Amino acid sequence: MGDKTNTHPGAAGRATTADRPASVRNVVLVGHSGSGKTTLVEALAQATGAVNRAGRVEDGATVSDYDEIEHRQQRSVQLSLVPLEWDGYKINLLDTPGYADFVGELRAGLRAADAALFVISAAQEADAVAASCRTVWEECAAVGMPRAIVITHLETARTDYEELTRVCAEIFGGDDPDAVLPLYLPLYGPQHADGHAPVTGLIGLLSQKVFDYSSGERKDTPPDAEQASVIEEARNRLIEGIISESEDETLMDRYLGGEDVEVTTLIDDLEKAVARGAFHPVLAAAPAADGARQGLGTVELLELITRGFPTPLETAPPAVTTPEGKTRPQVACDPGGPLVAEVVKTASDPYVGRISLVRVFSGTLRPDETVHISGHGLADRGHEDHDVEERVGALTSPFGKQQRTMAHAIAGDLACVAKLSRAETGDTLSAKDDPLLMEPWSMPDPLLPLAIQAHSKADEDKLSQGLARLVAEDPTMRLEQNQATHQVVLWCLGEAHADVALERLRSRYGVQVDVVPHKVSLRETFGGPAAGRGRHVKQSGGHGQYAICEIDVEPLPAGSGVEFVDKVVGGAVPRQFIPSVEKGVRAQAARGVAAGYPLVDVRVTLRDGKAHSVDSSDAAFQTAGALALREAATDSRIDLLEPVAEVRVLVSDDYVGSVMSDLSGRRGRVVGTEQAGGGRTLIRAEVPELEIGRYAIDLRSISHGTGQFSRGYARHEPMPAQLAEKLRAQAENGS
Template sequence: VHEGGVKDEKILEPPAEMAGEMEAAASRMMDAAAEGDDELMMKYLEGEKLTEEEVIHGLEVGVASGKVVPVLCGSAATGAGVTLLLDRIVGAIPSPAEKPKRSGEEEIAADPNAPFLGFVFKTTADPYVGKINYLRVMQGTLTPELAVKNARTGDSERMGTVFFPRGKEQLPTTKVIAGDICAVAKLQHTRTGDTLCDAKNVRALAPIEFPEPIYRIAIVPKTKADEDKLGQAVARIVDEDPTFRHTRNVESAQDIIEGMGDIHLDVAIEKLREKFGVNVDTAEAQIPYRETLMKPAQAQGKYKKQTGGRGQYGDCWIEVEPLPRGGGFEFGERIVGGAIPKNYIPAIEKGVREVMEKGLVSGHPVVDVKVVVYDGSYHEVDSSEQAFKMAGALAFRAAAEKAGVTILEPILDVEVTVPEEFTGDVMGDLNTRRGRPVGMEMTGPGVQTIKAQVPMATMAKYALDLRSITKGRGRFRAQFSHYEEMPMNEQQALIQEYERRRQAESEG
């Protein structure tokens, strides 16, 4: 029994009533240690007791093979058990030096006299000091004012203040030799995963592979002051955490943050408030739906206005047709006989594009459409670019009404990796999200990977739901695949929500 903290830890005798449990646990540990080595197994089966050194050796072999996973107890609050943890790391965990060399790897000797080579493994943003990079010196010696090169960007950096981090303390130093970890302030072009090296001996260490974000929400600054500080504060957090991302969705006018789950983003939002003084509210990230037309159609758009002076007159006939998914927008003209002067054609296209950008039935952009102007008329005095822009907009709305409008939703390629016993529950959950399974394979002992195509709209909180379904043992990744037509009942719900929102805005 360990009691107290790191500095005043006491090891006490366990209660007498736990003797049976301790004996059983010790027996299980002996079993695990013996399984790691044939000689130990033979000795154990012959009834001989293993020595402490033999047990440690057997556990080390088991840990190295992945058959044994040490579990220790401790307290982060008091530090109880920390010394035991450190002892076990040294005594029962294989040394990194024992790891077999992989093909293509180069051995780096921790030589303080070799050309400098350092790896940046962490970045923090201090509101007063600025960016701080933490690095391990792999070779050579690091000193303040040392000029180095960033192997990723090719940029030169000059070391500023160099210090050893000790909790909240920063202990300045004039020299860091190979094998040591230190921190450097105010490097301009360096981020986590970068290699810093001698300019005459450029080498790049393998970068850290970070997982793709799986959870996203929108953040809204509470005040104008918060809005002014938001961009810089979020950029600082992105510097600190490569698994955290921030984008500005121009279409929805939302600031989107992405991370590895709800707790990850909660911590980032708390950091915005505590560290940078930026307060935000949260909202669901809007789904980037699209609209398109269902069939070809023709329509006229005529804009005519007389106010006493010079009037406004624009008249055009257009035909529209849907394009294949991903076809974008095509615009052309087949005017003959000068029915519409050529200089008014761009104005018609502008009117069409403005309607497409605003959407027709749900407020989302129209895509995959071809528009051709084939007839019309004009007035020598009253026609203008503005009049033909209005005519183009009217014509496109009229043609779209005849052609019919449908809503497209983004579909994601999703891969879910779970222990085999949760496969049925995960498949059932994906079905409730309108997911279509496209494959399933064993990707490890007792591990299944399910591949499916799922609408983005149903995946907003999937990271939380998967954690609940699999008791935290499942993981997934998702990436955009394509757009496809939304089920009609889902379209109607989206259109009704859009109409309610428009009505609320018009009422004030």
């Protein structure tokens, strides 16, 4: 795997065998922002000959040409596909954003890939590595996805490669640190004046060869005596790690018995262990120096991808059903099978329109054919169920800003499809005469609310369409039309995610919006029994208005709503006007009686009243009912009820104290803790929603990026009197 002689130095001119799933490799790059993922993709593109030594493709663009939002924000915010060809293989590299706010793009990349490269910067602290990668590593482990680790930024001063590999084994190895071991050791050049020695090559532990990149081309030589002594201990540990994962149960006994196991046997066992997700090699990589063609470790990494990572044939596709939910047999990665493909990303191009990045799991996708599109819905996020048919536009393969035409896309491959106007991220494409629906992947729950309103009348006219297109592209975003607060709320994953949403609304869809304070749905209730009299009597000539009603109000248990009871005797209020009183009471309850929030959990009893044979009417008794409720409120304590959330926080043990202290400062009540494994604790608490509007941001800061949380509505309960008084004063002042 990198220790065998490379017979293909560049493969720029060799035809790919992409018409066979066995020749395709789909690899997602995972890592913290700034870890070097995009730089690594560019280095691999240059090593394969896909770009020239200046990093340019034919039209002068670069592989890493970002969209305008990424240029302005100076960071990756979306999943990008870079297909390469090397040694007869097609390698689809899926470069994901490293910032936590864009984990939805990462999940899409995991869905489309068959293996993962975890990119770790030598400049990162161990805590940062754990925070950015541990959860994703565990997700990959849960589904058996093969993983390898690539260490970048070895040019950083005071880099300790041996310590970095130990940290990776500790973080990712779990109970088996020998499943995470380096395949190579760095080869250092002459020391600089500051004492730092640059890495100029790699020493293969299995082949015991030195791969020198100092000339800009990979050259291999035997190690000298000093290098041979350095690698002995690391080599023995690597061999033992490979043999312990071997399917040949006799190999360990033979090795411990002193038998010299052949390198070819070790490499074959290594490749099998990597492909089934049992062993995770650590490699190093760096971009090529100016004028050089091959960057450090690029050939070794390409060999790992093509020979160690699995083909799409070895990866079980997600389960499928009919759109109605009926079970269907598992599909296979067969170009001749039924068409099953999935939209893993949706983007908008100002010239082409909507572009869908599609992974084909079964069958062959061809341009100009009509396909069935099935959508899961996710109605709570603004996505409705849909089953429609659309004509597939052109199929292309992206490279920088280029879109290269594809004749078709076979099972196991990825392609961009133009002008699927109804398809959204997560939708399934299938044959129109055999509609299918794929099991959805896990979407992170957006927990940061962003309340917005149109900036002008012109923006208001375009807002709904712009928001619809925005959530169609990004299923991690949830659109809420809050009926209680009358606000339009975009739920996002963090501040950066919110910034990108606002920028896309402005630049792509021409909608300018203003951000306003987010409101929570407060309520009111009576703190004790009360009575009220509503008198609506007016005489202004002609037909007048006459209605008097007397009510009693008493509080009820939480969740009871508003009850209305009729106890009028003797016809004091004519029967036809009793529903009018109830209607007026309920209308006033919806408007509130103290601070303008809905009144709940009360029983209103109509006990007496008066009517006029001519001047009484439905409208008059509605008004009287409302007045009676308002008068009752003036002589009683009105409690403001605030929503309380059930919060579950998963955090590293190191930050449990800080998190619990912070929750207490938010008027929260910790109701329990439990060990969650992996040095983490699950904290369960109840916290007023007024206090956790920005908790998605604050928890990240408190826990140094290691914390996660979920929330759910628990109940409404009275808020402290001092805070309630403050909110009443704000309501009276109109602020």
